[in-house]
Amino acid sequence: MNEVKLKDKNFEIFINEKEINDIISNISNRINESGIVNPLFIAILNGSFLFAADLMRKINIPDTEISFLKLSSYDGLSTTGNVNKLIGLSKKIEGRNVIVLEDIIDTGITLEKIISLLEKEKVNSIKIATLLFKPNSYQKKFQIDYIGKSIENDFVVGYGLDYDEKGRNLKNIYKLKN
Secondary structure, eight states: OOEEEETTEEEEEEEOHHHHHHHHHHHHHHHHTSOOOSEEEEEEETTTHHHHHHHHTTOOOTTOEEEEEEEEEEETTEEEEEEEEEEOOOSOOTTOEEEEEEEEESSSHHHHHHHHHHHHTTOSEEEEEEEEEOTTTOOOOOOOSEEEEEOOSOOEEBTTBOBTTBSTTOSSEEEEOO
16 A cells, blocks of 8 residues: 555555564664663553564564553644653563663653653663654654664654554554645
Protein backbone atom coordinates (compact mmCIF):
# COMPACT_ATOMS: atom_id res chain seq x y z
CA MET A 1 0.00 0.00 0.00
CA ASN A 2 1.45 3.34 -1.05
CA GLU A 3 -1.31 5.29 0.70
CA VAL A 4 -3.58 4.65 3.68
CA LYS A 5 -6.52 6.50 5.19
CA LEU A 6 -6.86 6.54 8.96
CA LYS A 7 -9.98 8.16 10.32
CA ASP A 8 -10.10 11.54 8.56
CA LYS A 9 -6.46 11.74 7.37
CA ASN A 10 -4.56 10.43 4.34
CA PHE A 11 -1.00 9.15 4.67
CA GLU A 12 1.61 8.23 2.05
CA ILE A 13 4.43 5.71 2.35
CA PHE A 14 7.55 7.19 3.91
CA ILE A 15 9.78 4.34 5.16
CA ASN A 16 9.24 0.84 3.80
CA GLU A 17 9.54 -2.44 5.68
CA LYS A 18 13.02 -3.23 4.29
CA GLU A 19 14.42 0.16 5.32
CA ILE A 20 12.92 -0.26 8.80
CA ASN A 21 14.68 -3.64 9.10
CA ASP A 22 17.98 -2.09 7.94
CA ILE A 23 17.62 0.72 10.51
CA ILE A 24 17.00 -1.80 13.30
CA SER A 25 19.96 -3.94 12.20
CA ASN A 26 22.21 -0.88 12.34
CA ILE A 27 21.03 0.03 15.86
CA SER A 28 21.35 -3.55 17.12
CA ASN A 29 24.87 -3.89 15.68
CA ARG A 30 25.95 -0.69 17.44
CA ILE A 31 24.45 -1.85 20.75
CA ASN A 32 25.96 -5.34 20.40
CA GLU A 33 29.39 -3.77 19.82
CA SER A 34 29.05 -1.16 22.60
CA GLY A 35 30.43 -3.31 25.41
CA ILE A 36 27.39 -2.75 27.63
CA VAL A 37 27.04 -5.41 30.33
CA ASN A 38 23.77 -6.89 31.64
CA PRO A 39 21.52 -4.36 29.90
CA LEU A 40 17.92 -3.78 30.83
CA PHE A 41 15.99 -2.57 27.81
CA ILE A 42 12.94 -0.51 28.71
CA ALA A 43 10.48 -0.22 25.85
CA ILE A 44 8.12 2.73 26.02
CA LEU A 45 4.59 1.64 25.21
CA ASN A 46 2.53 1.68 23.17
CA GLY A 47 4.51 2.91 20.18
CA SER A 48 7.79 1.05 20.58
CA PHE A 49 6.41 -2.48 20.89
CA LEU A 50 7.25 -3.54 17.31
CA PHE A 51 10.62 -1.77 17.35
CA ALA A 52 11.45 -3.39 20.70
CA ALA A 53 10.45 -6.88 19.53
CA ASP A 54 12.44 -6.68 16.30
CA LEU A 55 15.46 -5.11 18.00
CA MET A 56 15.54 -7.66 20.83
CA ARG A 57 15.68 -10.52 18.32
CA LYS A 58 18.93 -9.01 17.01
CA ILE A 59 20.60 -8.36 20.38
CA ASN A 60 23.20 -11.01 21.28
CA ILE A 61 24.45 -9.64 24.62
CA PRO A 62 24.31 -12.17 27.49
CA ASP A 63 22.00 -11.48 30.46
CA THR A 64 19.80 -9.10 28.47
CA GLU A 65 16.38 -8.29 29.91
CA ILE A 66 13.44 -6.21 28.74
CA SER A 67 10.70 -4.40 30.61
CA PHE A 68 7.99 -1.96 29.61
CA LEU A 69 6.89 1.48 30.70
CA LYS A 70 3.80 3.27 29.48
CA LEU A 71 3.61 7.04 29.30
CA SER A 72 1.59 9.31 27.10
CA SER A 73 1.80 12.93 25.98
CA TYR A 74 -0.23 12.86 22.75
CA ASP A 75 -3.79 13.77 21.86
CA GLY A 76 -4.52 13.24 18.18
CA LEU A 77 -1.80 14.83 16.05
CA SER A 78 -0.12 16.96 18.72
CA THR A 79 1.58 16.64 22.06
CA THR A 80 -0.30 17.88 25.10
CA GLY A 81 2.91 18.80 26.92
CA ASN A 82 1.81 16.71 29.90
CA VAL A 83 3.21 13.24 30.45
CA ASN A 84 1.03 10.76 32.32
CA LYS A 85 2.67 7.69 33.84
CA LEU A 86 0.31 4.79 33.32
CA ILE A 87 2.28 1.59 33.94
CA GLY A 88 5.56 1.47 35.84
CA LEU A 89 8.42 -0.93 36.33
CA SER A 90 7.63 -3.99 38.40
CA LYS A 91 11.07 -4.77 39.87
CA LYS A 92 14.05 -3.03 41.37
CA ILE A 93 16.42 -1.67 38.73
CA GLU A 94 19.01 0.09 40.91
CA GLY A 95 22.53 -0.28 39.50
CA ARG A 96 21.34 -1.52 36.09
CA ASN A 97 22.57 -0.36 32.69
CA VAL A 98 19.37 0.79 31.02
CA ILE A 99 18.68 1.29 27.33
CA VAL A 100 15.40 3.12 26.74
CA LEU A 101 13.65 2.11 23.50
CA GLU A 102 11.49 4.80 21.90
CA ASP A 103 9.58 4.66 18.64
CA ILE A 104 10.05 8.38 18.01
CA ILE A 105 11.56 11.33 19.82
CA ASP A 106 10.30 14.74 18.87
CA THR A 107 10.08 17.45 21.58
CA GLY A 108 11.77 15.30 24.23
CA ILE A 109 9.04 15.93 26.84
CA THR A 110 8.32 12.22 27.29
CA LEU A 111 12.03 11.41 27.31
CA GLU A 112 12.62 13.96 30.06
CA LYS A 113 10.00 12.27 32.25
CA ILE A 114 11.47 8.83 31.57
CA ILE A 115 14.98 9.94 32.47
CA SER A 116 13.69 11.58 35.64
CA LEU A 117 11.92 8.36 36.66
CA LEU A 118 15.03 6.26 35.94
CA GLU A 119 17.37 8.59 37.82
CA LYS A 120 15.14 8.23 40.90
CA GLU A 121 15.69 4.47 40.62
CA LYS A 122 19.49 5.03 40.84
CA VAL A 123 20.34 3.13 37.67
CA ASN A 124 24.01 2.84 36.72
CA SER A 125 23.65 4.26 33.19
CA ILE A 126 20.95 5.40 30.79
CA LYS A 127 21.26 5.11 27.02
CA ILE A 128 18.54 6.12 24.58
CA ALA A 129 17.71 4.27 21.36
CA THR A 130 15.03 5.60 19.04
CA LEU A 131 13.78 4.39 15.72
CA LEU A 132 12.96 7.93 14.55
CA PHE A 133 14.20 11.34 15.71
CA LYS A 134 12.90 14.82 14.86
CA PRO A 135 15.90 17.11 15.46
CA ASN A 136 13.98 20.26 14.45
CA SER A 137 11.37 19.58 17.17
CA TYR A 138 13.75 18.45 19.91
CA GLN A 139 13.76 20.88 22.85
CA LYS A 140 15.87 19.03 25.41
CA LYS A 141 19.61 18.51 25.94
CA PHE A 142 19.70 14.76 26.59
CA GLN A 143 22.02 12.78 24.35
CA ILE A 144 20.29 10.32 22.04
CA ASP A 145 22.78 7.46 21.81
CA TYR A 146 21.25 5.39 19.02
CA ILE A 147 19.24 7.19 16.34
CA GLY A 148 17.75 5.02 13.63
CA LYS A 149 16.70 7.78 11.26
CA SER A 150 16.34 11.54 11.60
CA ILE A 151 13.22 12.91 9.95
CA GLU A 152 11.56 16.27 9.38
CA ASN A 153 8.67 17.35 11.56
CA ASP A 154 6.16 15.19 9.65
CA PHE A 155 3.38 13.33 11.44
CA VAL A 156 4.03 9.62 10.91
CA VAL A 157 2.08 6.42 11.53
CA GLY A 158 2.64 2.69 11.16
CA TYR A 159 5.06 0.18 12.65
CA GLY A 160 3.81 0.96 16.16
CA LEU A 161 3.22 4.67 15.60
CA ASP A 162 -0.40 5.76 15.68
CA TYR A 163 -2.98 8.37 14.88
CA ASP A 164 -5.50 8.21 17.74
CA GLU A 165 -4.50 4.54 18.29
CA LYS A 166 -5.04 3.65 14.61
CA GLY A 167 -2.35 2.42 12.22
CA ARG A 168 0.07 0.74 14.65
CA ASN A 169 -0.27 -2.54 12.72
CA LEU A 170 1.01 -1.18 9.40
CA LYS A 171 4.27 -2.78 8.18
CA ASN A 172 5.56 0.46 6.68
CA ILE A 173 5.79 3.96 8.14
CA TYR A 174 3.57 6.55 6.47
CA LYS A 175 3.60 10.33 6.73
CA LEU A 176 0.65 12.68 6.68
CA LYS A 177 -0.15 13.66 3.12
CA ASN A 178 -0.37 17.39 2.43
